[in-house]
Amino acid sequence: MLRSDFDKQIKECMAKHLEQVNNDKWRSKYHIIPPIGWINDPNGLCEFNGEYHCYYQYSPLTPMGGLKFWGHSISKDLVNWEDKGVALYPDINEDKDGVYSGSAFVKYDTIYFFYTGNVKHAGDHDYILTGREQNVILVTSKDGINFSEKKVVLRNTDFPKDMSLHVRDPKVWEENGIYYMVLGARTIDDKGCILVYKSTDLYNWEFHSVPAGKNEDMGYMWECPDIFKLENKDILMFSPQGMEAEGYKYNNVYQCGYAVGSFEDDKKKFNLGEFVEIDRGFDFYAPQTFEDSKGRRIVIGWMGVPDAIEHRNPTIDNFWQHQLTIPRELVLKNNKIYQIPIAELEALRKGNSFKKEISLNEVAILDIFESNTFELNFNFKECDEFKIELREDCNISFSNGVFKLQLGKSGYGRNMRAVEINNVKSLRVFSDNSSLEVFLNEGEEVFTTRIYNDKIDSKLKLSGSGTVEVEKWAF
Numbered sequence: 001m002l003r004s005d006f007d008k009q010i011k012e013c014m015a016k017h018l019e020q021v022n023n024d025k026w027r028s029k030y031h032i033i034p035p036i037g038w039i040n041d042p043n044g045l046c047e048f049n050g051e052y053h054c055y056y057q058y059s060p061l062t063p064m065g066g067l068k069f070w071g072h073s074i075s076k077d078l079v080n081w082e083d084k085g086v087a088l089y090p091d092i093n094e095d096k097d098g099v100y101s102g103s104a105f106v107k108y109d110t111i112y113f114f115y116t117g118n119v120k121h122a123g124d125h126d127y128i129l130t131g132r133e134q135n136v137i138l139v140t141s142k143d144g145i146n147f148s149e150k151k152v153v154l155r156n157t158d159f160p161k162d163m164s165l166h167v168r169d170p171k172v173w174e175e176n177g178i179y180y181m182v183l184g185a186r187t188i189d190d191k192g193c194i195l196v197y198k199s200t201d202l203y204n205w206e207f208h209s210v211p212a213g214k215n216e217d218m219g220y221m222w223e224c225p226d227i228f229k230l231e232n233k234d235i236l237m238f239s240p241q242g243m244e245a246e247g248y249k250y251n252n253v254y255q256c257g258y259a260v261g262s263f264e265d266d267k268k269k270f271n272l273g274e275f276v277e278i279d280r281g282f283d284f285y286a287p288q289t290f291e292d293s294k295g296r297r298i299v300i301g302w303m304g305v306p307d308a309i310e311h312r313n314p315t316i317d318n319f320w321q322h323q324l325t326i327p328r329e330l331v332l333k334n335n336k337i338y339q340i341p342i343a344e345l346e347a348l349r350k351g352n353s354f355k356k357e358i359s360l361n362e363v364a365i366l367d368i369f370e371s372n373t374f375e376l377n378f379n380f381k382e383c384d385e386f387k388i389e390l391r392e393d394c395n396i397s398f399s400n401g402v403f404k405l406q407l408g409k410s411g412y413g414r415n416m417r418a419v420e421i422n423n424v425k426s427l428r429v430f431s432d433n434s435s436l437e438v439f440l441n442e443g444e445e446v447f448t449t450r451i452y453n454d455k456i457d458s459k460l461k462l463s464g465s466g467t468v469e470v471e472k473w474a475f
């Protein structure tokens, strides 16, 4: 279909639904949200000519997901985002069933975008071994807004023979003058893995290796791989599908995490360390990182999970669904990734603030919230257990070495996520109209969830042992 026809459809859809979308009390204040319809993975993250670009998987025509475009949001400070509407349309034969996920690579005055063009053929197919194309497509831009012609650089026939038709989500980086591309894949015998391709000009790519996945038993498909360095160590971040839950681990339908490892043998092998979940739930998937001009490695994730049938998002009744997370800086400490909300978010602290030291030995009720958009910090002293209640029915607790996040009715099916942890010294909570991001011990563990409580609950309820310093800023 032509861009102009898509534009007409989107315009009509906006005319019908925009007011309803914008009047929703659960619309987020400082997160990237779809103007209407559906959002999933962040794509093409980059800083270019002093601006941050966040593209994203976007279905403007339905809040249930469907035909995917790339939406586009721009920011000067990673806090205030301006939505620019559709950037890439599914308008050629090689991407006609979706402009799927991909990344940006900046070189001199040009952004090179690599994404997956999804194609589904009509007929009786399983769409795993037959009936699908996943093409790696390159488009370039000098301003992030206007794009070159699309050029297909890899097709399924360029992938190894033992791969199924699921090979997607390219991420490109440069090392010693050589360009590398990692792709996520599913083998014909249902093993998740990554492929690495090599290029000297960004246009011609040759197969290099399958450095990880074939010897690990970690699910049937690895989506959205990302390879980068922290403290000079090689990190592989990816979203495996098909891992079994183990106690409090891997409780989401699909997983998302990283391994601190090392490339060996000229990138023929990625020596995978232990797989660690990057977020404990409920809503985090398909994250992507980029390095900004300050040298920070920044991650943004999708605040959602595909096929999560056990919980729902009531915003679909108002014609939108899902959002992205706040940008978080990644730091490696003792071989573990810590996620730290980027410093720029302090600019949100515009409203009333509150700070007090509270004894936890008896129940304390503080009347401190005038909205659902705030930041809340806790610093615990001599405390080995606590219970915190906020936003009507959200319970955050720590006892016997287990930290738990529990939601009631406002979770719409989200019940409990937990992590085993020796000590919780601090908590930092970012609350938006329909989300919570909870950072333990300065980002050692993170819980990201949507939450849909009906009213604004002004109360914070606390109990436990020891004392806590509570600090709140309204946004």
Ligand code: FRU
Pocket (backbone or CB within 6 Å): 040, 041, 057, 068, 100, 101, 102, 116, 168, 169, 223, 224, 285, 286, 306
């Ligand atoms: C991850 C994912 C990607 C794919 C995209 C399609 O959520 O399934 O693998 O490219 O979403 O929207």
